[in-house]
Amino acid sequence: xxxxxxxxxxxxxxxxxxxxxxxxxxxxxxxxxxxxxxxxxxxxxxxxxxxxxxxxxxxxxxxxxxxxxxxxxxxxxxxxxxxxxxxxxxxxxxxxxxxxxxxxxxxxxxxxxxxxxxxxxxxxxxxxxxxxxxxxxxxxxxxxxxxxxxxxxxxxxxxxxxxxxxxxxxxxxxxxxxxxxxxxxxxxxxxxxxxxxxxxxxxxxxxxxxxxxxxxxxxxxxxxxxxxxxxxxxxxxxx
Numbered sequence: 001x002x003x004x005x006x007x008x009x010x011x012x013x014x015x016x017x018x019x020x021x022x023x024x025x026x027x028x029x030x031x032x033x034x035x036x037x038x039x040x041x042x043x044x045x046x047x048x049x050x051x052x053x054x055x056x057x058x059x060x061x062x063x064x065x066x067x068x069x070x071x072x073x074x075x076x077x078x079x080x081x082x083x084x085x086x087x088x089x090x091x092x093x094x095x096x097x098x099x100x101x102x103x104x105x106x107x108x109x110x111x112x113x114x115x116x117x118x119x120x121x122x123x124x125x126x127x128x129x130x131x132x133x134x135x136x137x138x139x140x141x142x143x144x145x146x147x148x149x150x151x152x153x154x155x156x157x158x159x160x161x162x163x164x165x166x167x168x169x170x171x172x173x174x175x176x177x178x179x180x181x182x183x184x185x186x187x188x189x190x191x192x193x194x195x196x197x198x199x200x201x202x203x204x205x206x207x208x209x210x211x212x213x214x215x216x217x218x219x220x221x222x223x224x225x226x227x228x229x230x231x232x233x234x235x236x237x238x239x
Contacts, residue, residue, distance in 0.1 A: 040208030111155030
């Protein structure tokens with residue numbers, strides 16, 4: 001089986017990249033290897049923000065494994081991280097369950113719940129809003145969080161609503177969720193079929209698209225963890 005034959009090669013590759021191999025020449029490893037590989041793939045690159053890049057520098061290995069027969073049809077992606085200031089997990093996992101072994105139709109996807117450290121969640125940003133009561137000079141600052149773009153949303157895949165789970169399924173919402181899940185599968189297959197088997201070629205640029213630049217991100221997000229935005233004043237009605 002291909003995975004059994006390639007497993008020792010991938011293990012040696014991971015040791016060299018992380019600097020864990022015994023040879024003195026690889027003591028420092030290859031810093032930033034996997035973020036370089038990921039950014040060579042346009043489909044994945046467009047999901048990576050500047051804030052994500054800081055954390056992805058701690059990514060030491062990505063592996064892909066076909067599910068065992070008793071688990072179903074599909075594959076599992078494992079992302080291994082060095083200790084970092086963002087979350088406590090050493091490994092994040094994404095699993096895809098498919099209808100058939102050709103991976104044409106997806107049933108569902110499951111991701112690892114990430115144990116973010118306080119104030120370091122890259123999938124949300126903090127909004128600070130100044131509110132002023134009408135007929136009063138008093139103001140207050142209201143702080144709330146809202147979802148934002150991040151590669152790490154990859155580990156919270158879309159869920160297809162099922163009939164019989166409460167309210168009737170809205171056809172438009174169902175179509176949207178199915179499209180989102182298909183797009184999510186495209187990302188997973190990019191790792192499973194391209195990046196993991198051929199990581200060295202993607203790193204050197206032998207594989208990859210020809211895009212020269214990345215779109216800049218506008219906005220007021222700041223800091224290493226959760227974003228921080230200040231909105232304009234909002235009037236608050238007196239009770």
